[in-house]
Amino acid sequence: MTSAGSGLTLLQTCALSLLVFTGASQFALVGALAAGGNPLTAAAGAFFLGVRNAFYGLRLSQLLALPRAVRPFAAQWVIDETTAVALSQPTRRSVRIGFTVTGLSLYLLWNLTTLLGAAGAEAIGDTDAWGLDAAGPAVFLALLAPMLKTTTERAVAGIAVLLGLGLLPVLPAGVPVLVAALAAPAVLYVTGRRGTKTADDVFVGVANEAPAGAVNETPADAQNDVSGEDR
Amino acid sequence: MNIWIAIGATAVGCYALKLIGLLIPAGVLERPLVQRLAALLPVALLAALTAQQTFADGRVLVVDAKAAGLAAAAVALILRAPFLLVVAAAVVVTAGVRAMTG
Numbered sequence: 001m002t003s004a005g006s007g008l009t010l011l012q013t014c015a016l017s018l019l020v021f022t023g024a025s026q027f028a029l030v031g032a033l034a035a036g037g038n039p040l041t042a043a044a045g046a047f048f049l050g051v052r053n054a055f056y057g058l059r060l061s062q063l064l065a066l067p068r069a070v071r072p073f074a075a076q077w078v079i080d081e082t083t084a085v086a087l088s089q090p091t092r093r094s095v096r097i098g099f100t101v102t103g104l105s106l107y108l109l110w111n112l113t114t115l116l117g118a119a120g121a122e123a124i125g126d127t128d129a130w131g132l133d134a135a136g137p138a139v140f141l142a143l144l145a146p147m148l149k150t151t152t153e154r155a156v157a158g159i160a161v162l163l164g165l166g167l168l169p170v171l172p173a174g175v176p177v178l179v180a181a182l183a184a185p186a187v188l189y190v191t192g193r194r195g196t197k198t199a200d201d202v203f204v205g206v207a208n209e210a211p212a213g214a215v216n217e218t219p220a221d222a223q224n225d226v227s228g229e230d231r
Numbered sequence: 232m233n234i235w236i237a238i239g240a241t242a243v244g245c246y247a248l249k250l251i252g253l254l255i256p257a258g259v260l261e262r263p264l265v266q267r268l269a270a271l272l273p274v275a276l277l278a279a280l281t282a283q284q285t286f287a288d289g290r291v292l293v294v295d296a297k298a299a300g301l302a303a304a305a306v307a308l309i310l311r312a313p314f315l316l317v318v319a320a321a322v323v324v325t326a327g328v329r330a331m332t333g
Contacts, residue, residue, distance in 0.1 A: 012234055019242035022249075024280065029241050039237035043244065050245035052276040057252015059269040062261075066253070075250040083273060131326030134300035137284040138321030141301060144277040145308045156271050157278035164279030169290050180279030184271035188264070 008033070010118045017114035021107060022079050023136070024049045049174045052181070056083040063087070063095045077103030084143040152191055159183035296332065300325030 008016075008030065016026050025046035033042050057078045063086055066074055077099065085102040089095040148154050160180040167176035259265060285301045286292050303324035307317040 008234060012238060015238055016241075019238070020245050022245050025241060025245050029237060033234060033237060039233045040240060043237045043240035046241040047244040047248070050241075050248045052273070053245065054248040054252040055269065055272040055276070057249055058255060058265075059252075059273070061253045061255065062266075062269075064253075068254075071253045072250060075253055076246060078249040078252060080277070087273075131296070131300060131322040131324070131329065134285075134297045134304075134321040134325035135318050137281045137297065137301050138304040138318045140277050140281040140284065141304050142308060142314050142317045144274065144281060147274050147277070153271065153274050156274045160275035160278040161282040164282050165286055165292060168283060168287055168292065173290070177276060177279045177283065181272055181275045183275040183278075184268055188268055188271060192264075 010115075013118040014111065014115055017111045020046070020050075021076055021110065022050050022053055023110075027136075044172075044174070046174070049177065051178060052080075053078050055181070056080070059083065060086055060099070063089075063092070064099060065092065074099070074103075077107065079103075079106070080140070080143060081106055088146065152187060156183045156187045159187065296325045296328035299328045 016029070020026050020029070029042050029046040033039065057075070060078060060083055061071075064074070082099050082102045086095045086099040089098045144157065148157055160183040163183060164176050164180040167179055171179070281301070285297050286294060288295075300321040304317050304321040307320040312320070
């Protein structure tokens with residue numbers, strides 16, 4: 001809908017959803033093009049927003065343990081939502097099912113709604129009046145909430161919010177989010193320094209030292225069980 | 232034509248990013264520090280994206296109806312509402328605030 005409103009044709013709008021299939025990057029590209037930006041600058045902004053999918057892929061590849069030949073096909077579905085669903089599954093089987101079902105249904109729905117949205121954008125008019133622009137952040141918040149189990153995760157989230165908002169006015173689109181990602185290694189470094197010194201003990205140190213460390217053991221154990229299967 | 236170039240570049244770039252993560256060898260990922268980092272990175276990214284999509288209008292920071300919508304979503308999450316209800320709460324409250332302040 002957004003893209004149809006900013007000068008892209010129906011075909012271009014649908015091609016974006018089919019080929020790019022990562023919402024934030026699509027919106028960024030369309031927004032930059034609508035603002036009269038150079039196409040390559042616009043693509044660079046979209047690229048930076050897509051960098052997080054590489055981090056998701058890192059996490060997913062150990063959970064999914066896909067054969068090498070299947071990975072290029074699975075890659076297109078490595079996005080926020082499939083990662084969140086896959087990470088919350090207890091076994092490798094359910095991780096794979098969760099990833100596939102979420103990926104397939106989102107891919108179909110996303111492209112169908114893009115087509116309907118692009119075709120019907122004029123009929124609906126101003127989508128902002130319907131509050132639909134609040135759906136994006138609400139989805140992210142719902143994905144984020146279950147991850148905030150310990151003080152470590154809350155500290156990371158808090159610092160990331162400050163960096164993401166604080167740097168927004170001064171850095172090019174997409175870059176503040178990447179800088180905000182540095183909150184993760186920064187907090188990890190600080191908690192590691194407070195605990196044991198060697199890198200390999202950081203995980204143990206954090207789990208034992210953090211006040212809410214006990215809560216953190218469940219996902220960590222589940223994840224170790226999953227990755228243990230292929231050893 | 233320019234738009235197609237942008238679409239093509241974005242599609243190739245974004246696909247490559249997704250693939251890279253999956254192709255990095257498993258041995259690297261078995262180090263506890265890397266696992267811990269990989270678990271924390273989505274937290275940082277999602278938090279920053281949530282804040283930006285709520286409070287950013289282009290490159291300017293604003294507090295508008297979306298902030299009320301996000302607050303409603305947060306309340307729904309605290310009450311352990313199902314996913315769709317959380318999103319619906321944000322949409323309805325945002326639309327409501329906009330209609331009232333119009």
